[in-house]
Amino acid sequence: MKRIIRFKLNGEEVEEYVQDSITMCDFLRKQMHLSGTKRGCEEGECGACTILLDGGAIDSCLMLAAEADGHEIVTIEGVMKDGVLHPLQREFMDKWALQCGFCTPGMIMSALSLLNENPHPTELEIRDGIAGNLCRCTGYAKIVEAIGAAAEVMEREARA
Amino acid sequence: MSLPDFDFVAAKSLKEASDLARERGNRCVFMAGGTDIIPLLKDNLLKGIDTVIGLECIPELDKLEFADGEGLRIGALTKLHSIQNSPLVKEKMPAVAQAAHYVASSQIRRKGTMAGNISNASPSADTASILLAMNASVKTYASGGGRTIPIGNFFTGVKKTCLEKDKGEIVTEIDIPELKPGEGSAYYKHAVRKAMDLAIIGVAAWVKMAGRKVGDCRIAMGGVGVTPLRAFNAEKLLKGAEITDELLEEAGVAASGECHPISDVRASAEYRADMVRVYTKRAIKTALETMKA
Numbered sequence: 499m500k501r502i503i504r505f506k507l508n509g510e511e512v513e514e515y516v517q518d519s520i521t522m523c524d525f526l527r528k529q530m531h532l533s534g535t536k537r538g539c540e541e542g543e544c545g546a547c548t549i550l551l552d553g554g555a556i557d558s559c560l561m562l563a564a565e566a567d568g569h570e571i572v573t574i575e576g577v578m579k580d581g582v583l584h585p586l587q588r589e590f591m592d593k594w595a596l597q598c599g600f601c602t603p604g605m606i607m608s609a610l611s612l613l614n615e616n617p618h619p620t621e622l623e624i625r626d627g628i629a630g631n632l633c634r635c636t637g638y639a640k641i642v643e644a645i646g647a648a649a650e651v652m653e654r655e656a657r658a
Numbered sequence: 659m660s661l662p663d664f665d666f667v668a669a670k671s672l673k674e675a676s677d678l679a680r681e682r683g684n685r686c687v688f689m690a691g692g693t694d695i696i697p698l699l700k701d702n703l704l705k706g707i708d709t710v711i712g713l714e715c716i717p718e719l720d721k722l723e724f725a726d727g728e729g730l731r732i733g734a735l736t737k738l739h740s741i742q743n744s745p746l747v748k749e750k751m752p753a754v755a756q757a758a759h760y761v762a763s764s765q766i767r768r769k770g771t772m773a774g775n776i777s778n779a780s781p782s783a784d785t786a787s788i789l790l791a792m793n794a795s796v797k798t799y800a801s802g803g804g805r806t807i808p809i810g811n812f813f814t815g816v817k818k819t820c821l822e823k824d825k826g827e828i829v830t831e832i833d834i835p836e837l838k839p840g841e842g843s844a845y846y847k848h849a850v851r852k853a854m855d856l857a858i859i860g861v862a863a864w865v866k867m868a869g870r871k872v873g874d875c876r877i878a879m880g881g882v883g884v885t886p887l888r889a890f891n892a893e894k895l896l897k898g899a900e901i902t903d904e905l906l907e908e909a910g911v912a913a914s915g916e917c918h919p920i921s922d923v924r925a926s927a928e929y930r931a932d933m934v935r936v937y938t939k940r941a942i943k944t945a946l947e948t949m950k951a
């Protein structure tokens with residue numbers, strides 16, 4: 499079956515005709531042409547497909563597009579605001595927290611969700627927040643560092 | 659890996675979901691968070707399914723309440739992430755919050771539910787052992803009337819529960835009795851990695867002290883049988899006895915003797931049985947250390 503769903507995607511109300519049996523990950527990539535959300539293992543192991551559902555990180559390969567009806571979705575394409583990179587994006591670049599970059603959108607979405615809930619995470623909490631995201635290149639140290647640094651920048655920017 | 663074709667019905671009420679399940683029988687499955695169901699559908703492990711009945715839009719199933727003198731009520735749609743982070747759960751039943759935290763990753767815990775974790779009935783499900791040790795009960799809705807199922811009767815085999823499909827039976831709530839003064843509980847998961855790894859084994863313990871002696875206790879083991887198992891022999895040894903290191907070792911040996919592990923890619927049967935011995939001791943110790951004053 500197909501159905502019409504209405505939901506918020508990266509801040510904009512959208513109305514789309516979707517197949518019942520398509521995952522959110524495939525829907526975003528194939529129908530919405532938002533290819534920042536990566537297709538890795540497709541079964542919840544790698545986190546490359548991580549997006550925000552109502553502000554919290556989930557694996558889009560384990561969600562049906564139809565489930566988005568009435569909800570809010572944010573993908574990596576919705577993280578930059580008014581042409582300005584998010585502190586997480588800047589810190590990932592400045593701290594060399596990416597090499598091939600395949601895990602990066604998912605990492606940033608998990609980190610965003612973590613910082614939404616816990617603006618001052620400890621290193622352990624950062625590692626727990628990205629435990630569902632695999633990176634085959636960096637060894638994680640730079641990623642953890644970048645997320646910690648972004649938390650500080652976000653706090654400074656909020657106070658300013 | 660795309661999904662096979664099916665109709666998705668986001669049920670608006672328990673009655674709608676249950677009636678549809680009775681009508682479609684073996685051609686349908688319920689879906690809460692979908693973290694078990696979606697991979698199964700992708701791998702074509704669910705044969706002949708043409709309808710997925712979504713439970714997420716049913717009102718009143720997302721709750722987390724504590725009633726003094728009774729205990730914790732966890733709605734069937736309450737996310738593992740909410741259970742893990744709830745100050746109420748952390749205060750009243752830290753072992754339950756810990757068990758929820760042990761499941762997979764934060765992405766999966768934000769979607770997955772405890773009701774789904776037990777209804778999927780994997781022998782190594784992380785929330786099953788602690789529910790068994792704490793004597794939880796499972797409330798259901800079904801055509802012709804729901805029931806309250808003691809958790810000890812819930813699991814009937816690998817991926818099998820006593821839920822009656824022909825009655826469209828749906829889990830609505832999991833109730834966990836309050837920890838009273840002199841009672842404590844704990845759950846340990848033993849896995850190769852700290853996250854994103856299924857348990858090699860898991861052991862949960864609930865202990866009630868009567869003075870210096872064990873008044874009552876329950877020990878539950880995951881990943882070592884077709885269902886999560888109680889270690890009845892170990893419990894018998896402990897009841898009425900004073901806790902000593904020798905007694906803990908004897909209880910661990912007894913528990914390891916009454917589990918039925920298999921050898922697979924994760925570990926050998928011998929290793930599993932020995933880890934049951936080790937973690938039985940640890941779980942009892944932690945239950946005692948975290949006991950309510």
Ligand SMILES: Cc1cc2nc3c(=O)[nH]c(=O)nc-3n(C[C@@H](O)[C@@H](O)[C@H](O)COP(=O)(O)OP(=O)(O)OC[C@H]3O[C@@H](n4cnc5c(N)ncnc54)[C@H](O)[C@@H]3O)c2cc1C
Pocket residue numbers: 541542543687688689690691692693694695696697713734738760761762763766769770771772773774775776777778782783784785821827828829830854855856857
């Ligand atoms: C990569 C990965 C890693 C994982 N790691 C772990 C782990 O470390 N430990 C662990 O314990 N689990 C693990 N899991 C499994 C865990 O995510 C699930 O068991 C989850 O808790 C199921 O909840 P859900 O809401 O997603 O269930 P769903 O997938 O929606 O459903 C699961 C089953 O329960 C049934 N069901 C759901 N809700 C109800 C209801 N209210 N009434 C009747 N039947 C119902 C469904 O029909 C289905 O058979 C992992 C899963 C993945 C994909």
Ligand code: FES
Pocket residue numbers: 536537538539540541542543544545546547548557558559560
């Ligand atoms: S593609 Fe979704 S978790 Fe790997």
Ligand code: FES
Pocket residue numbers: 595596597598599600601602632633634635636
């Ligand atoms: S940068 Fe290559 S996988 Fe992480």
